[in-house]
Amino acid sequence: MKKVPNRNQFSKILGLSLIAFLFFASPSIAQDEAAAAESTTTETAGGGDAKKGKALFNQNCAACHALNRKMTGPALQDVESRLAEDEGLDREWLYAWIKNSPGVIKSGDAYANKVYAEYNQAAMTAFPTLTNSDIDNILAYTAAPPPAAPAAAAGGAETASAGSGDASGVSNEIILGALVLVFGLLVIMLLLVNKTLQRIAQANGIVVEKEAAVKRTPIWKAFAQNQFLVLVTAIILLLGSAYFAYGWMMQVGVDQGYAPIQPIHYSHKIHAGDNKIECKYCHSSARVSKTSGIPSLNVCMNCHKSIYEYTGNPEGPSQDDLANGYTNEFYTGEIKKLYKAVGWDETNQKYTGESQPVEWVRIHNLPDFAYFNHSQHVSVAGVECQTCHGPVEEMEIMYQYAPLTMGWCIDCHRETNVKVEGNEYYEKIHAELSKKYGVENLTAAQLGGLECGKCHY
Structure with a gap:
């Protein structure tokens, strides 16, 4: 009988063709869906532009007012309609009040004096530079319906994603089903071809046998028999071990890159980077003291009495932030931790007196035998904070940037x-x-x- 080796080239070619087909025919399922279309119009019945009004509100009003809750001033959601229904005041009154609130109070206006007395006799800041058109836009923003809840938006996105298909309108499920069917047919064809070839070989008296395995010397045995190679390897291992041991011992006490998790997440990237807050505003003792100091929670509350939630950048969170869980809801939750620690009642806008200490984790810690004075470097030498602490304005989690060694x-x-x-x-x-x-x-x-x-x- 004729003997031939079992080299099924047809099977190999068919397998490679199958892989290529799946690679080029599979749809990009992981591709992000297109963003939802924005609202078709921002015009309201009062003639204002809510989109422009939002920008004006954030620039002029957001420090003291929120739409849906009381802050330094009253909530402003549907303020025009509420004043018209409850007090009989029209938009002309709002024009006068926003542009010159102290003047309206002095004129003896009943509602103006009522608000003045309710908010500790602190008159609202006058905005004479705002035009009637600007105020119309702001009122349009306050009258606009509130945005949908995040959970509902997420659910809608999932539903749209589940029911959406590719650009041609065919759903992803149909495409995947077709690919599975094609794959199954190819597997069946491969089995039938293999079986047919075996029958043809048997009919012609051809014995198919496997190639005899070549007996090879194990690698470890060949390595052990080569004395020169063993000697060189031993020398390299000894030198490498000594190098790494020396490097490890030299790092004792060096905490470069140390980034502990703090009890309240504080983003230097948002505060020093996005909002351009100067380092020495929070670490004020760095100007006059040996240490930079830990800012008290009262310093935080200078801003966060009014900033009770994080609305994020206009461009939206980055992919890295989303991957790490740094969403608007996460940052807002950290502000609530601050309120709990300082004892702030955000509903009544006052302190309760029930404060809790925050156990911050120290990051930079020089040995006790080393003396360093911040004021000497910051005030006298004029050294920038980034020289030692690195690009703080880019750090989401603060870490030790420099080795802080004697050298x-x-x-x-x-x-x-x-x-x-x-x-x-x-x-x-x-x-x-x-x-x-x-x-x-x-x-x-x-x-x-x-x-x-x-x-x-």
């Missing part, structure tokens, strides 16, 4: 030029050094910044 500090003292302009003390030293040694740029090292007693005492 790192010494390198900074050697390379950083002292700002002598406007400082008579340094100007005098610079003049003497220039006269004696010809020094052009005065560094911290030349002022004794490398002496051991400067940092270790």
Whole structure:
């Protein structure tokens, strides 16, 4: 009988064709659906533009007013219709009130004085620069229906996604079903072809046998028999182990990259980055003290008495933020934690006196034998916070940016030029050094910044 090796080229070609077909024919199911269309119009019966009114509201009113809740001032949802029904006041009264509220109060207007007395005799800020058209837009925004709840919007999106198909209108389920059917037919064809070839071989007296396995020496045995290779490998392993052991020991006490989870999530990216809040507004003691200090919760409440929820960037959250769970609802929940800690009743806009301490986790911690003074660097030397703490305005979670080792500090003292302009003390030293040694740029090292007693005492 004739013997032939079992090399079924037809099966291989058919398998590769199947893979190529599935790769090019499969629909992009994971592709994001198109965003829902915006509302068709923003015009209201009063002639205002709600979209423009929202921008004006956020710019002029949002610090003291919300649409659906009382803050420093009353809630403004449907304010025009409520005033018309309850007090008989028209839009002309609102024009006068918004542009010059103290004047309306002094005129003896009953409702104006009622509001003035209700809110601790604090008159609303006058906005004489707002035109009647601007006020119309703001009132259109306050009269617009509230947006749908996030849960309902999410449910609607899921329903639309489940029922939607590709650009041709065919649903994803039909396409997947067709692909499964084609795959099943190809598998059946492959089995039938294989069975038919075996029958033809048997009818012609051809014995199909498997290729004899080639006996090979195991890799580990071949490696052990090569003494030179074993010696070189042992030397490389010893040197590599010594290198990594030295690197590990040199990192003892160095916490670069340390980013603990805090009891209340605080985003430097939002505060210092998006809102441009200066570092020293919260860490005010960095100007005059050895330490930068932990901001008290009262500093937070300077803004968050009025900012009770996070509405996010106009562009919307990034994909990274969504992947990490940093949604508007998440940030709003963290503001509620702040209220609970400080004892703030947001409904009645007053403190309850029931506060709770916040156990912040320290990030930067120098050894006790090292002395560092923030005021010397911030106020005298004019060093920017980012020099040591990195791009804080980009950090969602604060972490230790620099190694804060002695070598790192010494390198900074050697390379950083002292700002002598406007400082008579340094100007005098610079003049003497220039006269004696010809020094052009005065560094911290030349002022004794490398002496051991400067940092270790």
